[in-house]
Amino acid sequence: MLTALCLAIVGFQAAPILAQDEVMFARSYKMGEKVTYSTALGDTGHSLTADVVFTVQKVLPSGRAALHLQLENFHIKPEGTPVPPIGSDGLDVQTASHNLPDKFTLGNGPVNIVGLFAMAAACTLDTKVKAGASGDWTWTGADVEMKGTTKVVSVDVTAKRLKAEIKVTATHNGKDPLDMTLTSTFDLVDGSLVESTGKLSPAAGQGSPMDFSVKRKA
Numbered sequence: 001m002l003t004a005l006c007l008a009i010v011g012f013q014a015a016p017i018l019a020q021d022e023v024m025f026a027r028s029y030k031m032g033e034k035v036t037y038s039t040a041l042g043d044t045g046h047s048l049t050a051d052v053v054f055t056v057q058k059v060l061p062s063g064r065a066a067l068h069l070q071l072e073n074f075h076i077k078p079e080g081t082p083v084p085p086i087g088s089d090g091l092d093v094q095t096a097s098h099n100l101p102d103k104f105t106l107g108n109g110p111v112n113i114v115g116l117f118a119m120a121a122a123c124t125l126d127t128k129v130k131a132g133a134s135g136d137w138t139w140t141g142a143d144v145e146m147k148g149t150t151k152v153v154s155v156d157v158t159a160k161r162l163k164a165e166i167k168v169t170a171t172h173n174g175k176d177p178l179d180m181t182l183t184s185t186f187d188l189v190d191g192s193l194v195e196s197t198g199k200l201s202p203a204a205g206q207g208s209p210m211d212f213s214v215k216r217k218a
Helices: 002-011 111-121
Strands: 023-025 034-042 047-059 065-077 091-094 127-129 134-141 144-156 161-172 175-187 193-202 210-216
Touching: 023 161, 034 111, 047 111, 065 111, 091 111, 111 144, 111 161, 111 175, 111 193, 111 210, 161 193
Parallel strands: none
Antiparallel strands: 023 127, 034 047, 034 210, 047 065, 065 091, 134 144, 144 161, 161 175, 175 193, 193 210
């Protein structure tokens, strides 16, 4: 019995180990492309919901694009909460490294901050990756700065999906740190964001953690 068991162990051939799927984790755009995302931000007492519409105005070299961001269906709860002004003309930005805007200034209504959070949730590593790969990045857009780490959790080439954990610390003029912890799912066809969920946590004494979500609408 023992001899038979030893022979079975010696003669056992393990299944071959397949190489992990390596995919390009970068955003590509098409002229005229239009994508709408539903966004939600809030805690137990207050919430903000809005649709953010991204329209590609021009495809630029090196995978970049000129985008127009438009805010629609903006709502704040509880009812009666003062609503900040919303710029009817939207916002024009150009993408740079990691699919983040080349510059970004707060102050033109909530479309700015909602749009920035949505783009942070959609940031890429701009390189070929496998599950487990990670990269650190920094971004400065005028008065806002972000330092983040993006880690690839899983890659599914059959479903054409990539899941990543994104951790960011954002500051405004070097102050008021805001920690963002997000889990984002990307479409491998073009690197676009499918959905993201997570939390935004202000520094101690500056507010309660807020749930945040972004989801691509059909």
